[in-house]
Amino acid sequence: MEDFQAILDQYQVKLEFAEQHSPRLVKVYSPQGTFGLKSLRNSRTKDFAERVRSVYENGYTHLVPIYRNVYGSLVTAGKESYYYLMPWLPDSQADERSARHDYLFKEAASLHRQTVQEIKLQGGEAEAGFEAMKKKWEDQKNAYEAYVEQCEKQWYLSPFELQAVTYFTETARATDFAIEKLEEWNEAMKEQETVRTAFNHGSLSVQHVVYDSSEKSYLLNFEKAHRAPPMNDLLQFFNKTFRTYPIRCEECVDWFYTYQKNFPFRKEEMPLFISYLAYPEAVYRIVLSPDHQNNKGSQLQKNRELIKAYWYFKNNEYFVMRLVDIENKKKAEAQAEG
Missing domain, CATH: 3.90.1200 (Aminoglycoside 3'-phosphotransferase; Chain: A, domain 2)
Incomplete structure (x- = not known):
């Protein structure tokens, strides 16, 4: 089994409790706050950090922040896989289905416009x-x-x-x-x-739209991001x-x-x-x-x-x-x- 504390040590985060939210996503409770620790598929590990950097450098900032470890890297190696750490957003916004889809398509357009x-x-x-x-x-x-x-x-x-x-x-x-x-x-x-x-998100879905406590919206899961026709x-x-x-x-x-x-x-x-x-x-x-x-x-x-x-x-x-x-x-x- 993966040693999550060993991974979190590289972010200076003390683990209090870990909850398996999905097969590749762990919800981390700590004195420093609540985080999401996501494992990467092997095929996506190599280019993930470069993709995220490129999206940021092109001026698109509405993606869930990804924290750097103490070595300045966006990706951290565990015993079984590679991981990245992000804040856990409560996503308490109870908007209508169409409203969330509207936001998704606006953000897709913004991502493409910023990186074209x-x-x-x-x-x-x-x-x-x-x-x-x-x-x-x-x-x-x-x-x-x-x-x-x-x-x-x-x-x-x-x-x-x-x-x-x-x-x-x-x-x-x-x-x-x-x-x-x-x-x-x-x-x-x-x-x-x-x-x-x-830059294409690569996996557009309303499940990848989340909101923070101030109702600011973000896109997450840029693991399949790549450059292609919009x-x-x-x-x-x-x-x-x-x-x-x-x-x-x-x-x-x-x-x-x-x-x-x-x-x-x-x-x-x-x-x-x-x-x-x-x-x-x-x-x-x-x-x-x-x-x-x-x-x-x-x-x-x-x-x-x-x-x-x-x-x-x-x-x-x-x-x-x-x-x-x-x-x-x-x-x-x-x-x-x-």
């Missing part, structure tokens, strides 16, 4: 990326179509095959739309010499949000435009964002799995996986269509005023 950098493209880089992605999507659509044709030649379809055939038309149409948006992005990129990158944080958030039963998340539209008010996408970024969301990757992953096509495993389990992928696809579809409708109205209004 322009990266110069190499000749033909965007075009090459476009061609590779378009080919991948077309190949998956063609493979799905070939599977459907093979199924339709059979006298009897398994439950999984029947579901796969049923979903093909919608999946193919969504793919065509995603490729159309990808082509729109490629056309817009011909006018651009740079792309934007920023939209990646939003794609990761909506990827998790839409993996559920069928929903029409109108709040998600509001949260997205809360972000846009604080850090708007550039002209070429919106079609790419929509393209990624619209593409039914989850359905292709299940249908084109060799194990599923070879009728290996439980039909019940395979059908469950396919139905969940279809729900995810349809949840994305509603969100995408709402964004497209809003963006089209904006363009029409701008043309009318112009």
